[in-house]
Amino acid sequence: MFIEQATIFGFGKWVDYTIDFSSDNAIYIFGENESGKSTLHTFILFMLFGLPPKKREFYRPKTSGKLGGRLTVQDKGIRFTIERFHEVDNGAAKCYTSDGIQQDEQWLKNRLQGMTYASYQSVFSFSANDLSQVSEMNENELGEVILGIGLTGSKNLYAIERRLDDKMGDLFKPYGKKPKINQQLSKLQDMQIRLDQYKQLEASYYQKKTEANNMKTAITATKEKLEKLTNDRLFLGKMQHAQPSIQMYKTISKQLEDFPEHIPFPEDGITRLEKWKEKMLPLKSELAILQDNEKKYDQKIKNLQMHQLEKSILDQAEKMIEAEKRYDHLISEQNKHKADKDKQQIQVDKELEELDLHISREELVSMALSFQTEKTWKQIKVDSEQISLEKEQLQTEQNQIDRQRHHLQQQKSVLQEKLHSDNKIHEWQEKLQAVDEFAAKNYLKTFKEQQQNDWAKQRVRKRKAANYILIGLVFIGMIVGMFGILGTHTVSIFSSLLLVLLGMGQWFFQRHSIHEMDHAFMHEDDMPIRTNEINESEREMIMADLEKQHQYRNQIDAIEEQLKGLEIQYLKWEEKTYQTAEREKRIARQVQDQQLEYPFLSNMETSFWPELYYRLKSVIRMDKQVQDIAANFNKIICELEQIQEQVNTFFEQANREMKNKSIKQKFEWIHQLLDNHHETTKQMTYLTTYKKDAVEKQQQLQQQLQPHQMEIEKLYKLAGVNSEEAFYEKSRELKEKQDLLQKKDSLYQQLSAIDAEQDWQHMLQNVRDEHTLQLQRDQVQEKMKQCTTDLDKKRQDLADINAEITSIEGSDNISQLMHELEFEKEKLKQQAEQWAVVKSAKEILLQTKRTYRNKYLNKVMELTTDYFQELTGGIYVHVFPPVDDSTFIVENENGTRFHLSELSKGTVDQLYVSLRLAVSKSMSEKHALPFIIDDAFVHFDSIRTKRMVHLLNRIANDQQVIIFTCKKEVADTADNKSFIKLQNSIRIH
Secondary structure (H helix, E strand, O other), X not given: OEEEEEEEEEEOXXXXXXXXXOOOOOEEEEOOOOOOHHHHHHHHHHHHHOOOHHHHHHOOOOOOOOXXXXXXXXXXXXXXXXXXXXXXXXXXXXXXXXOOOEEOHHHHHHHOOOOOHHHHHHHOEEEHHHHHHHHOOOHHHHHHHHHHHHOOOHHHXXXXXXXXXXXXXXXXXXXXXXXXXXXXXXXXXXXXXXXXXXXXXXXXXXXXXXXXXXXXXXXXXXXXXXXXXXXXXHHHHHXXXXXXXXXXXXXXXXXXXXXXXXXXXXXXXXXXXXXXXXXXXXXXXXXXXHHHHHHHHHHHHHHHOOOOOOHHHHHHHHHXXXXXXXXXXXXXXXXXXXXXXXXXXXHHHHHHHHHOOOOOHHHHHHOOOOHHHHHHHHHHHHHXXXXXXHHHHXXXXXXXXXXXXXXXXXXXHXXXXXXXXXXXXXXXXXXXXHHHHHHHHHHHHHHHHHHHHHHHHXXXXXXXXXXXXXXXXHHHHHHHHHHHHXXXXXXXXXXXXXXXXXXXXXXXXXXXXXXXXXXXXHOOOOOOXXXXXXXXXXXXXXXXXXXXXXXHHHHHHHHHHHHHHHHHHHHHHHHHHHHHHHHHHHHHHHHHHHHHHOHHHOOOOHHHHHHHHHHXXXXXXXXXXXXXXXXXXHHHHHHHHHHHHHHHHHHHHHOHHHOXXXXXXXXXXXXXXXXXXXXXXXXXXXXXXXXXXXXXXXXXXXXXXXXXXXXXXXXXXHHOOOOHHHHHHHHHHHHHHHHHHHHHHHHHHHHHOOOOOOOHHHHHHOOOOHHHHXXXXXXXXXXXXXXXXXXXXXHHHHHHHHHHXXXXXXXXXXXXXXXXXXXXXXXXXXXXXXXXXXXXXXXXXXXXXXXXXXXXXXXXXXXXXXXXHHHOOOOEXXXXXXXXXOOOEEEEOOOOEEEHHHOOHHHHHHHHHHHHHHHHHHHHOOOOOOEEEEOOOOOOOHHXXXXXXXXXXXXXXOOOEEEEEOOHHHHHHOOOOEEEEOOOOOEEO
């Protein structure tokens, strides 16, 4: 893209100013500080990319109301002018091409190929303020710059990288709580704690269940009591509130008697009337404007009716224009067909030579390669490969079966050697039975001895008790007898004798009981006890041997089942082997048939047949294209001759003076003739259309107004009025009546809700006084409060009991909880695998970015080295990019390397300029935009300045370069320069 001219109507300090950039060399724009260089720079960017509204306001001129301008550019052979104004379409661009066609902002963006304001500033433009960036640039920052050059979708890569980081953060963070894996870990920890609690829980389950049932019964009774009290309180409340409602109901009923029974009025009448009035107002205004426009169009049409061509000449000229399009197309097609024919012919010969099948062109033309042939060759390749794979698999299966059979037979032999005879096992079992009998009898003997010892102690206690009772009763009987003798009470004397007899009776009974128990223990038969033949260690060894023998027998049974399974597998393997052999024979017959039909397949592996098919098919198609192109080429020549004859015939009638001109000049003359005619016709068409539209719109407006007015009349008629004022008055009256009816209905519903089963009107006539109702309600409220407190306490007690019961019942579900725990662990594993997949995707993305960076880094650094070597006069011959967090390193002609901190400010600036020029050069292959430099040579001496100017002039041969500077020596140093001084707008060449 090349900027030719900038016209500023108003931008900052520049008003009605024009500047010419049409120089083939680098353009130097000189101006002192505050002369408007940066403003001019921003104006160019505004024309190309636009600016946001606030930033445009900043550049509004102080001495003019206009803000905008034009920029004329050349881009790929197309010359167009960009026009922007702050007040027009929010600063959007309008582009005018040289043929008068107007394009919009999107067309300009397409010409710029996606380049934005920020991208242009970072690639094609820099100033002195940017020179310090190179000393702070590390490997990552340089890589991002290179990535932006080499990859158009770099923004998408950054967005994907952010999404991957967000996805990883959603899954897991080392110290987070919200990520899924963190939550899953917490959940597993909680489940483990619950599992431990269930295992440790011990309590009395049935007692808690009984308490819970009793508590539920008590709660049910309390709830029934509370429900009854609630109904009583509700009824008393309704009674208490009924008095004012009845009074209001009677008042409203009396007011409604003053209104007529029916008030006619349309539904939503006021809203509908206002809507129709609002719709009619703009229609009436528009109707007056259209009537005035119709008169203006009539006058303009009369003035244009005198400028038109005769119809015969017009028809012939239009035919010639169509012929011109066809002529240009045929010329283009003729050249294209010739080039395509030669190219296709060479490609056919080259393809036949590469195939090396010794096929002639005639054989190639007559060769028939059908879709069935392609399918057959592909199937043969697939079947051959599958047969080879199946044979390998069958061999592997056979080896595996043989190894398994040999291994199982060896295991079986080893186990059979370890087995003992049945007699030996029976002998071991008898020994164990004898040991168990000996232990049982010893236990019974010990138990009986313990019983005898306990009875001896108990016998002593019983004798002492009998003696104590006997002495006590005799003593009491003596005392009672003495009182009887002294007091001459016969009953006391008999009572004392009775007590003595009772004491002696219980003493004789206890003695007899003790004697019977002694007799029982003395006559128990002693059981014979056999001596134990083996000790405990021998018993454990016998039990271990018996367990091993049992395990050996189970293992031998399992091995025999596995051997049976292997025999079944071997039979299946033999069946597969037979089927594979049959398929191999069938494929061999198919291969032989194809080789007979296509002899060139004889020396080629079947795996290459499908690829050969596509190559041959492509060659046949290209040869057919060569023949078609030759036929079309001859047709084009004949048609071109016919068009030339038609043009000559037209000019014999229209303009004999153009007869000897070239056909191109003849077509141009016809274009000019038609353009003049079409412009006049176009204007007349526009005016006629405008007039017709105006008339139609008037009719439409009249039609639109008519139903609105009719709707308004209908509203008046429905309301039974003739004026708008009466309509509004009736609306007010209707609304007042509706409000009263609504209040009355509301009161009716409220009073009916007091008791649905009784006549509320009759009930309210016998209502109690206010004081009695309030007293009864307070009593009910107090009872409800006590009942509620009791219910809450019982519910809390029941909840505590149920919690303990639930905890106990939960302990029975330990297996279920363990199953859930394993399920959650598996879920954690899946989430971890998902996190690993996202992590891998990010690593692949980072590797992709590094690959793109390395792809373009070498090219940028080569250009940077070349430019830096030229600017430093060959002192520095190589530039190395930053590595990790280090900066650039340069190497001089002696091989010594220097960091940027070891270089002078001017040399560092030269390096940054070289880097920016290299980046711009890399981007210019896709975006050929002008390169703009704003006072970037502040620290350059005269020698460096000359070298810089020489380099920029060389770059200007391929890319437009514009330099803004306040240093006069920069412009004076340039040879063959184009110099613009801003103070007086004088152009010096």
